[in-house]
Every structure is written in structure tokens, then in C-alpha cells.
Amino acid sequence: xxxxxxxxxxxxxxxxxxxxxxxxxxxxxxxxxxxxxxxxxxxxxxxxxxxxxxxxxxxxxxxxxxxxxxxxxxxxxxxxxxxxxxxxxxxxxxxxxxxxxxxxxxxxxxxxxxxxxxxxxxxxxxxxxxxxxxxxxxxxxxxxxxxxxxxxxxxxxxxxxxxxxxxxxxxxxxxxxxxxxxxxxxxxxxxxxxxxxxxxxxxxxxxxxxxxxxxxxxxxxxxxxxxxxxxxxxxxxxxxxxxxxxxxxxxxxxxxxxxxxxxxxxxxxxxxxxxxxxxxxxxxxxxxxxxxxxxxxxxxxxxxxxxxxxxxxxxxxxxxxxxxxxxxxxxxxxxxxxxxxxxxxxxxxxxxxxxxxxxxxxxxxxxxxxxxxxxxxxxxxxxxxxxxxxxxxxxxxxxxxxxxxxxxxxxxxxxxxxxxxxxxxxxxxxxxxxxxxxxxxxxxxxxxxxxxxxxxxxxxxxxxxxxxxxxxxxxxxxxxxxxxxxxxxxxxxxxxxxxxxxxxxxxxxxxxxxxxxxxxxxxxxxxxxxxxxxxxxxxxxxxxxxxxxxxxxxxxxxxxxxxxxxxxxxxxxxxxxxxxxxxxxxxxxxxxxxxxxxxxxxxx
Amino acid sequence: xxxxxxxxxxxxxxxxxxxxxxxxxxxxxxxxxxxxxxxxxxxxxxxxxxxxxxxxxxxxxxxxxxxxxxxxxxxxxx
Numbered sequence: 270x271x272x273x274x275x276x277x278x279x280x281x282x283x284x285x286x287x288x289x290x291x292x293x294x295x296x297x298x299x300x301x302x303x304x305x306x307x308x309x310x311x312x313x314x315x316x317x318x319x320x321x322x323x324x325x326x327x328x329x330x331x332x333x334x335x336x337x338x339x340x341x342x343x344x345x346x347x348x349x350x351x352x353x354x355x356x357x358x359x360x361x362x363x364x365x366x367x368x369x370x371x372x373x374x375x376x377x378x379x380x381x382x383x384x385x386x387x388x389x390x391x392x393x394x395x396x397x398x399x400x401x402x403x404x405x406x407x408x409x410x411x412x413x414x415x416x417x418x419x420x421x422x423x424x425x426x427x428x429x430x431x432x433x434x435x436x437x438x439x440x441x442x443x444x445x446x447x448x449x450x451x452x453x454x455x456x457x458x459x460x461x462x463x464x465x466x467x468x469x470x471x472x473x474x475x476x477x478x479x480x481x482x483x484x485x486x487x488x489x490x491x492x493x494x495x496x497x498x499x500x501x502x503x504x505x506x507x508x509x510x511x512x513x514x515x516x517x518x519x520x521x522x523x524x525x526x527x528x529x530x531x532x533x534x535x536x537x538x539x540x541x542x543x544x545x546x547x548x549x550x551x552x553x554x555x556x557x558x559x560x561x562x563x564x565x566x567x568x569x570x571x572x573x574x575x576x577x578x579x580x581x582x583x584x585x586x587x588x589x590x591x592x593x594x595x596x597x598x599x600x601x602x603x604x605x606x607x608x609x610x611x612x613x614x615x616x617x618x619x620x621x622x623x624x625x626x627x628x629x630x631x632x633x634x635x636x637x638x639x640x641x642x643x644x645x646x647x648x649x650x651x652x653x654x655x656x657x658x659x660x661x662x663x664x665x666x667x668x669x670x671x672x673x674x675x676x677x678x679x680x681x682x683x684x685x686x687x688x689x690x691x692x693x694x695x696x697x698x699x700x701x702x703x704x705x706x707x708x709x710x711x712x713x714x715x716x717x718x719x720x721x722x723x724x725x726x727x728x729x730x731x732x733x734x735x736x737x738x739x740x741x742x743x744x745x746x747x748x749x750x751x752x753x754x755x756x757x758x759x760x761x762x763x764x765x766x767x768x769x770x771x772x773x774x775x776x777x778x779x780x781x782x783x784x785x786x787x788x789x790x791x792x793x794x795x796x797x798x799x800x801x802x803x804x805x806x807x808x809x810x811x812x813x814x815x816x817x818x819x820x821x822x823x824x825x826x827x828x829x830x831x832x833x834x835x836x837x838x839x840x841x842x843x844x845x846x847x848x849x850x851x852x853x854x855x856x857x858x859x860x861x862x863x864x865x866x867x868x869x870x871x872x873x
Numbered sequence: 874x875x876x877x878x879x880x881x882x883x884x885x886x887x888x889x890x891x892x893x894x895x896x897x898x899x900x901x902x903x904x905x906x907x908x909x910x911x912x913x914x915x916x917x918x919x920x921x922x923x924x925x926x927x928x929x930x931x932x933x934x935x936x937x938x939x940x941x942x943x944x945x946x947x948x949x950x951x
């Protein structure tokens with residue numbers, strides 16, 4: 270398998286035949302590969318025509334990402350029956366994602382060529398019918414399974430029999446197709462299970478005149494030229510990656526010739542290219558775009574060989590610098606090698622190397638990082654700075670299936686973390702440091718606003734997580750509505766900023782015994798006694814309801830070392846070791862007070 | 874000829890030195906209608922030409938492919 274992966278990575282631009290060849294090689298070793306792969310996804314493709322190549326390209330691209338995919342490709346035009354029938358092979362396959370690809374010609378049928386056989390009014394009715402049809406089909410999927418659905422919208426045609434008069438119609442052929450697309454967007458906007466894929470924009474990005482190779486269409490019913498399948502699959506992956514939580518979190522930037530043109534150490538503050546000139550604008554606009562990513566929650570960091578003071582001068586004094594020091598969560602500006610700086614950044618921000626994206630104009634640096642830290646995503650920045658913006662805009666690894674309030678503020682929150690660490694460095698007494706932070710912990714029973722975030726935290730928290738049980742939104746909803754469970758979210762605030770909801774506790778209530786099912790805290794607020802505060806809250810509630818003991822379980826994973834000693838250090842007695850599980854018990858005759866330097870707000 | 878053979882061996886998963894004018898869907902397992910069309914896409918990209926539909930339909934073996942390529946002005950050295 271390693272050989273195949275090398276083969277995949279050595280060939281930079283692959284043709285569709287290359288993908289077919291590689292996919293054959295992968296298939297031969299798939300059994301062995303499946304065993305070693307911890308991320309798997311089941312993908313079903315349902316389409317209105319024979320769709321070739323998607324499976325093969327997906328297989329190769331998933332292999333590159335260490336995802337093991339399984340496929341169920343519906344026979345063409347069978348999607349209706351498959352979706353309606355609860356016993357269909359589709360539901361037996363139990364997909365994680367269904368891609369529904371119905372093309373414009375199929376949806377219009379005969380009317381595609383003769384749209385003006387219908388009246389304006391008939392076309393309006395037709396759009397409504399198609400939207401209703403799609404909605405009820407999607408309802409069926411939702412009824413039978415909890416899979417995500419990626420629903421293609423429709424390519425808006427280029428032709429009209431009316432030519433330039435098309436736009437003079439009350440409700441023309443083109444407008445009807447557009448209206449169908451906007452209705453689909455509207456209808457599924459707030460549905461977390463259904464994602465409308467803008468296939469029309471995809472076609473535009475390729476060039477609609479180039480979407481179909483007509484002889485292939487007539488010979489093999491190919492409604493998308495084979496050459497474009499890899500690009501389509503990249504679009505699919507931007508949905509698949511977040512389903513598996515393969516989302517990048519942080520962009521690590523080089524400075525000279527990346528964030529500005531020229532070398533600050535040689536060219537000086539006046540000499541570097543940045544600002545409203547032809548040569549300065551590429552850098553200025555890239556910075557603007559990076560700022561917009563920061564605003565949606567992407568963390569920024571610097572990895573640069575430079576004198577720190579030279580750089581600080583640019584950040585503080587250059588009139589056209591858009592990104593400021595405050596936007597960066599970690600700045601490694603020194604003469605160390607880029608690899609140790611990358612590691613320092615990951616440690617500083619407390620995220621894994623696999624969450625980093627590295628942007629550097631120097632090919633040698635890029636190759637070094639690629640080689641030493643294969644988990645880091647290294648962007649192949651073109652040599653010409655005028656192409657930087659397009660390249661950075663093309664990165665599709667920051668996607669999330671939904672953005673919680675916490676995600677939006679993430680960049681800001683991590684930058685505040687830097688200020689916290691700075692006082693920490695100055696202070697040796699930990700309690701003194703914690704007191705200075707003026708932490709406020711708000712513990713709130715789960716409600717409709719917090720449930721998505723609670724589920725997200727159970728999916729993503731690896732380190733301080735005693736049981737690492739993963740839950741979906743539907744599970745949390747169910748627990749929150751039952752009086753047998755206590756489900757709370759924990760929000761942490763301090764004088765440097767709001768960390769948002771970062772902790773979750775789920776307790777199963779069994780008369781005089783409570784069992785802690787989930788107890789987790791995001792790593793960015795670890796070491797601040799928030800976990801003790803959460804436990805104090807549970808104990809306070811248990812005492813109120815006359816509970817005698819609280820049982821805590823610890824299930825070890827590769828990553829949850831930070832939670833290992835938690836029960837031991839907080840008054841729990843060790844009871845027994847079960848397979849893969851330690852059982853601990855807290856006797857509620859004991860006291861466990863809140864800490865005096867943390868303000869606790871309880872919202873029931 | 875080398876370029877043609879490398880495309881053929883890549884797409885059809887056969888060894889380059891076994892390819893002759895008579896190599897055809899009848900004696901290559903993988904060569905079905907889909908692979909045939911993929912082969913055309915690949916050749917078009919490699920030689921920067923476009924096949925017409927009639928030409929594609931007429932392909933019965935490697936010899937036919939060579940003829941079409943030559944018609945499009947591609948010189949194939951032995």
C-alpha cells in the first residue's frame with residue numbers, strides 16, 4: 270500500500286486513465302488496507318445517467334487522504350425506486366453520504382429542446398412540482414436513514430430557442446432553471462443533513478461549452494467529459510472531509526515573498542512590495558483574503574526566518590499591512606529551521622500537525638516540511654505572486670458542515686490564548702496566574718442552541734475526554750429530553766476573551782447512583798481548573814437529589830492521556846479494572862467545593 | 874510509436890512490447906467500450922488532436938488508431 274501511495278504522489282497531474290490504473294492497484298490491496306485504515310466512509314452515488322470514473326477517482330483521492338471508501342453506485346435512473354423503497358440495496362448499504370446527480374437534460378426531459386411548448390404558467394407549475402418532488406424524495410431519505418445528502422443543482426443551459434428574446438419572457442426556460450436552483454437552495458438552507466451542491470457553478474468554472482464532449486455523449490451517454498471528473502471529485506471531497514472531521518484549522522505563513530514582496534532584512538520597510546501598486550496589490554489582496562478566513566475562524570500563524578524586530582516593524586509601521594500582530598496565534602520568527610518551528614506552532618496553539626496548512630514561496634522549504642511532516646498540508650504556491658490569491662482561494666480544507674458560534678470566533682480565541690500564555694510565562698505561581706485570568710464558567714443544561722456544539726465536541730475532543738464516546742446531534746437531543754440524563758454544556762470566559770462552549774458533561778441518573786457517561790473539555794482551556802468546576806457542579810446536583818455515589822469510567826485511547834489521572838486526583842476511589850475500562854467511584858459523603866477564583870454561573 | 878505504445882499500455886494495462894497492429898478488444902481483457910472511450914480521451918490529450926465520432930466508431934484495433942493519428946498529421950516512427 271505504501272508503494273501505491275508513493276506512486277500516487279509522484280505523478281503530479283494525473284489523467285483519467287492514470288486514476289483508473291491506480292484504482293485497480295488499490296483494489297488489489299484493499300483488504301489489507303481496510304484493516305490499517307481508521308477512517309472509513311460509505312459513499313453512494315445515485316444518478317440519472319451512467320456515471321463513469323467518479324468511483325475510481327474518489328478511491329485514489331481518498332487513498333491519498335488515508336480514508337477507506339466503500340461504494341454503492343445505483344444503476345442509472347433507478348434512484349427514485351431506491352430511495353422510496355425502505356428495503357432497497359441503498360439503505361442496506363447504509364451510506365454516510367448519498368450523492369444525487371440528476372442532470373438538466375433529464376430533469377427537463379423532452380422540454381429541454383422544446384421548452385416553449387409550455388406556457389409561462391405551465392413552467393411555473395413545473396418548477397413547483399420539481400421542487401416538491403425533490404423535497405418528498407429527500408424526506409424519504411431522512412425517514413429511512415441519517416445519511417448526509419449531497420444534492421446537485423442543475424446546469425443552467427446556454428441555449429434558448431428564443432435567442433436574445435429569452436430574457437423578455439415572463440417566465441422563460443433559463444429563468445425556470447435558475448428558479449429551480451434557487452428554490453432548492455431556499456428549501457434546504459437550514460437542513461443540516463442536506464447540502465445542495467452548486468453544480469451549475471462547477472460547470473461555469475470549467476466552462477459550460479467544455480462540459481460535454483459530444484461524441485462521448487452520443488457514444489457513451491457521458492454528460493460530463495471524463496477529463497473533468499477529478500475536479501468534480503475534489504468538490505465532493507470538500508464535503509466528505511468535514512464529515513470525517515478532516516478539517517484544517519490553521520494557516521502557517523512565511524513572510525518574505527509570501528505575505529509581502531521582497532525581503533524585509535534586505536529591502537527595508539520602504540522597499541518591500543505591499544500596497545496599492547501593481548506589484549504590491551497581489552500581496553495586499555492575499556492579506557485581505559486571509560483576514561476573511563481569520564474572521565470565519567481560521568487560525569493564523571507565522572513561520573519565518575527573520576529578525577523578530579524587523580518583522581515587528583512591518584506589522585506596526587507599514588501603512589498597507591492588513592494583517593496585524595493580533596491576528597496571529599503563534600509567531601515563530603527566528604533562525605531555527607522551519608520544521609522545528611512548525612512543531613513549535615502546533616504545540617503553542619495546542620493543535621495537531623494534521624490541522625496545519627503551510628504557505629511558503631520557497632520550494633525547498635516546502636519540500637523539507639512535506640518530507641519531515643507529511644501530516645501538514647503544504648500548498649504548492651506558484652512562483653508568480655499574481656497567482657497567489659487564486660491558489661489560496663482554491664484551498665477547500667477549512668470546510669465545516671455547520672459553523673457554530675465557537676467556530677466563527679476561533680481565530681480570535683486562539684489569538685487571546687497567546688496573551689494568556691504571555692502572562693503565564695511571567696508568572697510562576699499557577700494559582701496567582703489563574704486568579705489573574707478572572708475566569709467565568711457558565712454551566713447550562715443542553716438546549717436547542719447548544720446541542721449542535723455539544724455533539725461537535727463529543728466528535729472532536731480527543732485529549733481531555735474520559736470515555737471518548739462520539740454522539741450525533743440526534744443522540745444528544747434524545748438525552749437532553751429525558752429526565753434520566755443530565756446533559757450540560759460548559760462555557761468559559763475570561764478577561765482576554767470568550768472561549769465559547771468548550772466542555773460537556775453527560776450523566777446517567779440511576780436512583781442513588783449517577784454514572785458519568787461523558788466528561789470532556791477542549792484542550793485550549795485545559796489546566797485552568799475548569800474540569801474541577803465541572804465536577805463540583807455534578808457533585809452539587811447529585812447531593813441535591815440525594816444520590817449516594819458517582820461512578821466515573823475511564824476508557825483509555827491513544828490520545829486521552831491528559832484525562833488519565835483526573836478521577837484519581839479528584840477524590841474518586843479506584844474500584845476495578847474491566848476490559849479496556851477503569852471504574853472509579855466518588856462517595857458523596859465527601860465534600861467537593863467550588864474554587865474561589867472561578868465565578869460559576871448556572872443556567873438551568 | 875513509443876508515445877502511442879505508452880498510452881496504450883497505460884490505459885489497457887498491457888506490456889508495451891506485446892502491442893501490435895492486431896491488438897484489439899478481442900485480445901485485451903480490459904478493452905471494453907468505456908475503456909475504448911477513455912483511450913480516445915487519453916490519445917486526444919497526448920497528441921493534442923480531436924477524433925471525430927466516425928473515427929472513434931471505426932476503431933477496431935491498434936492499426937486503425939495508427940491510421941487515424943497519421944491522418945491527423947502525427948508521425949509515428951517505427
